[in-house]
Amino acid sequence: MNKRRIGSEKERLACKYLEKKGYSIVTTNYWCRYAEIDIVAKEADVLVFVEVKYRGNAHYGGSMGAVSQNKIRKISQCAVYYIFKEQIPPDIPMRFDVVAIDGTCVTHLENAFEVMGDF
Numbered sequence: 001m002n003k004r005r006i007g008s009e010k011e012r013l014a015c016k017y018l019e020k021k022g023y024s025i026v027t028t029n030y031w032c033r034y035a036e037i038d039i040v041a042k043e044a045d046v047l048v049f050v051e052v053k054y055r056g057n058a059h060y061g062g063s064m065g066a067v068s069q070n071k072i073r074k075i076s077q078c079a080v081y082y083i084f085k086e087q088i089p090p091d092i093p094m095r096f097d098v099v100a101i102d103g104t105c106v107t108h109l110e111n112a113f114e115v116m117g118d119f
Contacts, residue, residue, distance in 0.1 A: 010054040011038050014099040017106055023048065032081040035074035039099075040082065047094045049079045051112075054101040063100040064107065072096075076115045 015025050018041055026040040026047075039050035051071070053063035075096065082088070098112040 006054065007052075010101050011052050013101065013106070014050065014052045015039060017099065017108065018050070021108070030078065030082055032078045032085075034077035034081065035071075037075060037078050037082065045093060047088065047092055048097050049075065049082075049094070050097045050099055051075055052099045052101070056103060063102050064098065064109065067098055067112070072113050079115065 011028060015028065018039070019025065021043075023041040023043045026042055028039050030037040030040055037049050038052040039048075041048045041050060051067060053066045055063040055066065079094070079096070083094075088094075095111045096113050096115065098109045100107045100109065
């Protein structure tokens with residue numbers, strides 16, 4: 001199975017996981033010039049930008065360790081673009097989560113990182 005197909009499968013798994021927790025999925029695979037946001041969701045009144053990471057096992061830091069500072073910067077830039085493009089009011093609470101999948105173990109880290117740059 002190729003990486004893109006595995007990635008899509010794991011993103012669908014993450015969506016189902018979040019929906020079971022009461023999140024509503026707004027969009028998936030939101031692309032902009034800077035990067036891609038895997039999932040944009042809402043939890044109650046909070047807009048949540050979700051990065052999904054998958055590793056076959058937890059060796060070498062696992063999937064959570066794969067969220068680099070460079071990746072955080074790119075996701076932040078893409079989120080700023082999303083907010084501008086979708087005309088999201090500045091008073092809407094927002095956060096960045098990570099859904100880490102190591103083998104069959106799913107971990108959801110809420111508020112995993114702060115935005116890098118101006119929001």
